[in-house]
Amino acid sequence: MDDDDDDIPQLSSHTLAALQEFYLEQQQREGMKTSQGFNQYSIGSIEEDWQLSQFWYSDETASCLANEAVVAAGKGGRIACVSAPSVYQKLKKRDGKDFSVCILEYDRRFSVYGEEFIFYDYNHPLNLPENLLPHSFDIVIADPPYLSEECLQKTAETIKYLTRGKILLCTGAVMEEQAAKHLGVKICKFIPKHLRNLANEFRCYVNYASGLD
Numbered sequence: 229m230d231d232d233d234d235d236i237p238q239l240s241s242h243t244l245a246a247l248q249e250f251y252l253e254q255q256q257r258e259g260m261k262t263s264q265g266f267n268q269y270s271i272g273s274i275e276e277d278w279q280l281s282q283f284w285y286s287d288e289t290a291s292c293l294a295n296e297a298v299v300a301a302g303k304g305g306r307i308a309c310v311s312a313p314s315v316y317q318k319l320k321k322r323d324g325k326d327f328s329v330c331i332l333e334y335d336r337r338f339s340v341y342g343e344e345f346i347f348y349d350y351n352h353p354l355n356l357p358e359n360l361l362p363h364s365f366d367i368v369i370a371d372p373p374y375l376s377e378e379c380l381q382k383t384a385e386t387i388k389y390l391t392r393g394k395i396l397l398c399t400g401a402v403m404e405e406q407a408a409k410h411l412g413v414k415i416c417k418f419i420p421k422h423l424r425n426l427a428n429e430f431r432c433y434v435n436y437a438s439g440l441d
Contacts, residue, residue, distance in 0.1 A: 284314045286421040293369060293396065293420070293432070294318040296439055300394050301327050301366040308390050310348065310370035310383065312398065313338055332356075332386070334373070353385035360390070367394040375400040375428060384410040394436045401429040408433075416440035 285293070293315045297307050307329040309316040316331040320341075331338055332348035339345045346357060350372065368391040372383040380403055387395055388411070397413050398420055407413050413433035418440035420430050432440050 284423050286423055287318075289420045289422070290314045290318040292418065292440075293398070294322070297367055297369050297396060298322070298327055299439060300396070300436065303327075305366035306364060308332060308365040308368045310368060310386060310390075311350070311373055312369050312371040315369055315371075316341075316344075348386070350379055350382045350386070353382045354389060356386070356389070362389050363392045365390045366392055367396060369396040369398070371398040375403060377403075377406045380406050381410050387411065395434065396438070396440075397433040398430060399433070401431045404431070404433070411435065 284290075293312075297315065297319065298305070301307050303326055305327045307319065307327055309319070309329065310332045311334070313331055313333055313335075316329060319325075319327075319329045330344045330346055331341060332346045334347070334349055336347065339347075346360065349355065368387045370383055370387050372379045380399065387397075395411055395413055397407055397411060399407060401415075404415055407415075411433070413435045416432040416434055416438060418432050420432055422430070434440060
């Protein structure tokens with residue numbers, strides 16, 4: 229008598245149901261991607277990778293931050309999105325663009341955006357392409373991937389290298405003191421939201437008179 233089957237672990241009905249729901253969501257997302265109306269710049273077109281500490285903004289928040297960046301940059305302005313891909317995606321969906329934008333990002337999946345993608349590792353904050361000239365962006369919007377002073381400090385080096393002056397930083401409320409220390413930014417009234425609720429409260433910080441208050 230073969231009783232090897234008795235040694236095979238059995239999934240509970242609850243676990244099976246959760247797995248089925250997960251696979252159904254995956255299939256629905258893939259179906260959206262292959263549908264005629266799919267837009268490569270839609271938030272979620274490239275899924276979050278939690279191992280890279282990726283958490284996309286809600287559509288409303290991404291729109292608000294994109295609008296703020298356009299106004300701050302001015303006509304014909306240049307915008308850099310540092311570790312803030314959902315804002316980049318929202319900017320690319322705008323009609324009649326009178327600005328230019330690039331995305332600095334560690335995740336090479338975003339290389340699908342072509343020449344506007346610049347590989348970026350905050351551990352090497354000034355390891356940037358030669359054609360990315362210092363102080364060549366009217367505004368830099370940045371969302372450092374980790375809530376640590378080391379990450380913020382290194383990202384701040386990049387921000388200060390790129391910007392002509394204006395900075396829009398998105399990070400945890402717990403980083404308020406460090407943000408002021410390294411970038412001279414102040415907290416805004418506007419509270420950014422994410423597609424998934426995060427345990428840490430997030431805030432926006434600027435060093436100019438913005439529309440986020």
